Amino acid sequence: MESNNIRSNSNYEQTLAGVTKDLSDLRANILGKLSREILILQAQKNALTDDIQRLQSQRKELEVLTVAQQGMNQQEIQRQQWIEQLAQAITYHLKNDVIVTNSQVLNDHSQNFEQLMLNLDSAIRTTFQSLQRDVDTYQRDLDDQMQRMYTQRQQGELMLSALVERIDEYLRRSSGDRYGGTGGNPPISNFTGTPNFTGVIGTNGNSTASVRPNGNGNYSQIQMPQFNANSTQFREYDNDTRPYAGDPTQPLEAVEPSPAIAQPAKRLNDWWFGFILVLGASVVLSLQNILVRVIFSHSNIFGLFQFGGLIKPSVPNSFMLLLLRMLFATPIMWLVAKAIFRVDVLRDFQQLLLPSRRPLFWRVAFSALLQFASFAFIYLALGILKPSLAVTLFFIFPTITVLMAWFLFGDRPSKERWLVIGIIYLGIMLTNNILGGIKPDTWGIIAAISSGVAFAGYIITSQACFKQLNPVSFTSINFAIILLLCLGTLPFNLASISLNGLLVFMCFLIALTTLGGYLLTSFGTKLMGAAQASIVSASGPVFTTFLAFTILGDKLEFIQLFGVFLVTGGVGLLSLQNMYKKPAK
DSSP states (O other), X not given: OHHHHHHHHHHHHHHHHHHHHHHHHHHHHHHHHHHHHHHHHHHHHHHHHHHHHHHHHHHHHHHHHHHHHHHHHHHHHHHHHHHXXXXXXXXXXXXXXXXXXXXXXXHHXXXXXHHHHXXXXXXXXXXXXXXXXXXXXXXXXXXXXXXXXHHHHHHHHXXXXXXXXXXXXXXXXXXXXXXXXXXXOOOOOOSSSOOOOTTSOOTTSSOOSSOOTTOSOOOTTSOOOOOOGGGOSOOOOOOOXXXXXXXXXXXXXXXXXXXXXXXXXXXXXXXXXXXXXXXXXXXXXXXXHHHHHHHHSEEEETTTEEEEOOSOOSHHHHHHHHHHHHHHHHHHHHHHHHHTSOOOHHHHHHHHTSGGGHHHHXXXXXXXXXXXXHHHHHHHHHHHSOHHHHHHHHTTHHHHHHHHHHHHHOOOOOHHHHHHHXXXXXXXXXXXXXXXXXXXXXXXHHHHHHHHHHHHHHHHHHHHHHTTSOHHHHHHHHHHHHHHHHHHTHHHHSTTOOOOHHHHHHHHHHHHHHHHHHHHHHHHHHHHOHHHHHHHHTTHHHHHHHHIIIIIOOOOOHHHHHHHHHHHHHHHHHHHHHHTOOOOO
């Protein structure tokens, strides 16, 4: 125990000795530093003392110089005072002289200025009167020349229209064409089973199924070219893009009518064949709605296996699905336009970029923007609602088109048309079972209705473009612009993109149904007529409902089925009214 205490005391003493040594070293270091700093401060103090003494001596010298200069400054001050008094006296006298002189000069100039203003006013009046007479003369001459140019333009349009009609009639007869009286614009094709509603409204508010090439001028004062007894009426131009054959300069009377044109039975067969094609187009486009639904929702296909739900229904995924579809559909559409319709889309697009046709280009771009919005909204609606409900809500667009025509062109709907519009809206409410107290999905309904409204605007703008642009070129250019718009949305939904082989294959099938529906509608419309084809195309909701029940097993209540047929019948009646509507005078 004592040894431990001794050992601890020795450790303590060693530690204390170490601490004492460290403190001594620290004290020596601090004292050395302080000594050096004291020496430095002492040297600075001596330097400052020398500077202060030197400055004090300089101040004394300056005081002596200041006292010596004060005497001289007193003399200069007196001299300056004398100069100022003299300058004031001179200024006073000069000021009086200047005032008198200026008043005299001002009076003289005032009299001269008034005389000059009077002379200038009379000269300006005379000049303007002469210019007014010259402008009136030029205006009268310009009005006369414009009137002559307008008359000549009317004559030229009539002559060109007559020439086109003669050539077309000759080619129709010489080639034995079977489709003589069903010309019209190729239909607008979309994805919801409504391939042809171009006859709903024309660009002037009147119901129209085609665009005539002879303008709207008054040709009552111009001699109409005389045709033979079999061609006394002009036939509507149907944008036939097949290459011409034969000699168009041969007189029309020398051509014998083809026996095939005069065969009613064959024409009836052509009508039924066109009916089948348009009906097939409606089925194909309804199938497209089912494919979109399968992509968004996990479904029981034919009750045999589960498939679908590749992506979730959302706005970014709708843009992505539309982008994949247009990546396939756009190049195929351009190839179809070149190979089947014989249309040079690239040339038409280059002409749209010319400064003179720039307004038409902006109308085409605006219609593409509306169709892009319609596509995106209907995809979102198909992901949320059942296909039959979404497509039935989309079919609000014919009524929106009629209301837009009333607002934009003053084409007020008749009482019968208001009744049909009411039937369509009642069918939409019954389809969504709103009257039954069931709360529908709000976002799905908003998306489907927004798609219909955007598509109605697309129909209005596209009809304005068909007068100056081939409908096949219009559709191809529209597809290309929609593809660019989809690429523009890519940075915003890039994070949500998850591609896989099944999704790409389904989008390829959707693109094929789009092109298939367009081709079937185009050929079917030529055979049965645009107005009648629009009535058949109203069957989109019915076919969508049938395919949804057959493929996906989606069942609707009786009241909902009644609403679907009510909407289909209402849209058909709307097209039928448009078919027999008298043109406005």
